[in-house]
Amino acid sequence: MKIKQLISRIMLLGAGSLILAACNDFLDELPDNRTELDTPDKINRLLVSAYPSRSFTRMCEIASDNCDDMGANNPNTSLLLEHNSYWMDMNEAENDSNKNTWQAYYSAIAAANTALEAIEKQGTPKEVLPAKAEALLCRAYSHFCLTMLYCLPYHPEKSGEYLGVPYMEAPETTLNPVYHRDNLKEVYEKIDRDIEEALPLVSDANYAVPKYHFNRSAAYAFATRFNLYYLKWEKVVEYASEVLGSAPSTVMRDWAAVKQLAWDGSVRTLDYISVGHSFNLLMIPMVTGNGSLFNAWSNSGARFTHNYRVAKRETYRAKRPMGGPWDRWKDNCIEKVYQHPPFIWQDNDVNKIYMPKWPNQWEVTDPVTGVGIGRSTMVAFTTNETVLSRAEAYVHLKEYDKAVADLNAWIGSFYLVGQNGIESLTRERIAEVYGDPSSDRYIAEYTALLKFATHNDYLHFFSFPGDNGAGYQGWKGDYEFTFMSLSPAFDEIILRGIKTGNRIRMTPLSGQYTPESYLETIRSSQLAITETEFKVMANGEQIGTLTRPNATLTTNFRQYAASKVWSFRYSYRQQAFDDYGRPKVDEHGKPVYETVEANDPVSVIYLPDGIMQFYAPYTFRGELFGLPNQTVQTFKWQLGPTSASDCYVCTDSFLDIKLVP
Incomplete structure (x- = not known):
């Protein structure tokens, strides 16, 4: 034991x-x-994660006027797309959601900061300087993308007042940290600092496939784009010239060569992202559904899309300064204009027009069920974009001949210059297109514009996109207007809507009002009248009714629109007609009359001092008290001896016409 x-x-x-x-x-x-970053190779491998896996592309494109709303009955949609299109909060958990995009950029920034910390701990030896450049550029790029999504545009005098984004300059090591949101001026200064430090250190020799990293050309293309937003025109020219060389037209995308490939979306989108093309400067693989959304061979997302209407008004079928046929569907105008025509799909639920730019690189994670992850590759920088950036900078520097030369380099890549009336641009031609109404080249839509460039809920709802239940035409409003005329006395300006041709008449504001006080007066005038039905009285006798579906509500756009459209109902006598359309007469040859019910919609506007006015004068049908062609337009709210006797009184009629609650 x-x-x-x-x-x-x-x-x-x-x-x-x-x-x-x-x-x-x-x-x-x-x-x-985690891997200890103690060698240049390990740092380089970490930097693969310093490029964002999501992009601003979808959010910006769907929210812009590049996309139209095909209607609420279109089944090819999602809640995320609807919220995106109408500038609503996007809380849905999809690959391209607002939350995932934000996190992807900061995850990329975290990887860049981890690499920079490791490089500093090693004493920044010479062999890791290219990796340091890449990390700095990646950090700057993701922060710059975040400012494009979540900040106002840069302004030299006001950016110190604008909110920026947290600029992360070190790896996060604490639990539940509190971040400081820099102002936009500070963020731009830090982006600029990182770019300027990185540019001299960039080396293409550091990569097996340079096009998937910030190679030298991609770095200078990024510096070009950033400085364009930063309004540093001389730097834009300097850095773009590093990318474009002395002959920009020779490094543009060869769309004519793409046209020779098989007419297959997959073939041409993969060619678009090919690393073998000198005009592709940086490719970024992504987790995204853009490969099925932004094409014309998938019905994905077809409710909110670039369609025929947008193409006709703004892009492929619109008039263009370089000439050529436009908006001629049966004449194959697109084939006669472009080096490579867009893909087009049109049927009942799908109306898409897109160039082949986003491959659908679906990754199957379960071969049995076919479940997988949507992937694609974004061409982040190209020579074509860079030459347009330099052209814009040249315009600001008033070097117009150089700007025209750069525009022609881009045009030659995309258009069939020298064919079907398409010509290169000249300064003289541009002047005619934009400023000479007597010229055949003049395009009124391109002249001076009044444009609402910042988001406004009312304008966005009533202009574009929109759906009123009658298809994708929306409410037929506008937010871009062409100046058509100015009166000799400078007291009237006439504008025309770019998309729908709506006419606006502008007159000077009375000196007693500021714009803010005038709008508040109008608002009060609308809200003061809560009635939805009035009796129409003429000389003390009720002759009809004026009704609307609801009172004015400023919190619901559809009800707001409905409150401004009234129904005018009354009876009148008119001569009867027989089945052949001939006026009826009795046995004595006198006209035979019949009573007809009028039910006419009339839209109203509200003015100060309790005035309600029809948009256009309304002429009664038939006769009123034996008087034909009686017209009304303007009504003023008049207070009676008691509140029960308050009513609208017509101020422009021979008869005593009132609208009585």
Whole structure:
């Protein structure tokens, strides 16, 4: 028995020694199981994660006027797309959601900061300088993209007042940290600092496939774009010239060559992102559904899309300064204009027009069910964009001949210059297109514009996109207007809507009002009248009614619109007609009359001093008290001896016409 106890104790001691040894081995391990970044190769491999896996592209494109709303009955949609299109809060958990995009940019920034910290710990040896440049550029790029999504545009005098985004300059090491949101001026200064520090250090020799990293051309293309937003025109020219060389037209995208490929969306989108093309400067693989959304061979997202209406008004079928046929569907105008025509799909639920730019690189994660992840590759920088940036900078620097030369380099890549009336641009031609109404080249839509460039809920709802239940034409409003005429006395300006041709008449504001006080007066005038039905009285006798579906509500756009459209109902006599359309007469040859019910919609506007006015004068049908062609337009709210006798009184009629609650 003692021998057995001794053996048991020896075994326990041995086991304890093994456990303690194992514990010591475990405690000798670093608690963080991430790779220790102690070699240039490990740092370079980490920097693959310093490029964002999401993009601003979808949010910006769907929210812009590049996309139209095909109608609420279109089944090819999602809640995320609807919220995106109408500038609503996007809380849906999809790959391209607002939350995932924000997180993707900051995850990329975290990887860049981790690499920069490791480089600094190594003493920044010469062999890691290209990696440092890449990390700085990646950090700057993601912060810049965030400012485009979540900040106002840069303004030299006001950016210190604008909110920026948190600029992360070190890896996060604390739990639940509190971030400081810099102002936009500070953010731009830090982006500029990172870019300027990185540019001299960039080296293409550091990469096996440079086009998937911030190679030298991509770095200078990014510097070009950033400085365009930063309004540093000289730097735009300097950095773009590093990318474009002395002959920009020779490094533009070769759309004519793409046209020779198989007419297959997959083939041409993969060619678009090819690393073999000199005009592609940086490609970024992404987790995104853009490959099925932004094409014309998938019905995905077809409710909110670039369609024929947008193409006709703004893009492929619109008039263009360089000439050529436009909006001629049956004449194949697109084939006669472009080096590579867009893909087009039109049927009942799908109306898409897109160039092949986003491949659908679906990754199957379950071969049995076909479940997978939507992936695609974004061409983040191209020579074509860079030359347009330099052209814009040249315009600001008033170097117009150089600007025209850059525009022609881009035009030659995309258009069939020299064919079907398409010509290169000249300064003289541009002047005619934009400023000479007597010229055949003049395009009124391109002349001076009144444009509401910042978001306004009312304008967005009533102009574009929109759906009033009658298809994708929306409410037929506008937010871009062409100046058509100015009266000799400078007291009237006439404008025309770019999209729908709506006419606006502008007159000077009375000196007693500021714009703010005038709008508040109008608002009060609308809200003061809560009635939805009035009796129409003429010379003390009720002749009809004026009704609307609801009172004015400023919190619901559809009800707001409905409150401004009234129904005018009354009876009148008119001569009857027989089945052949001939006026009826009795046996004495006198006209035979019949009573007809009028039910006419009339839209109203509200003015100060309790005035309600029809948009256009309304002429009664038939006769009123034996008087034909009686017209009304303007009504003023008049207070009676008691509140029960308050009513609208017509101020422009021969008869005593009132609208009585």
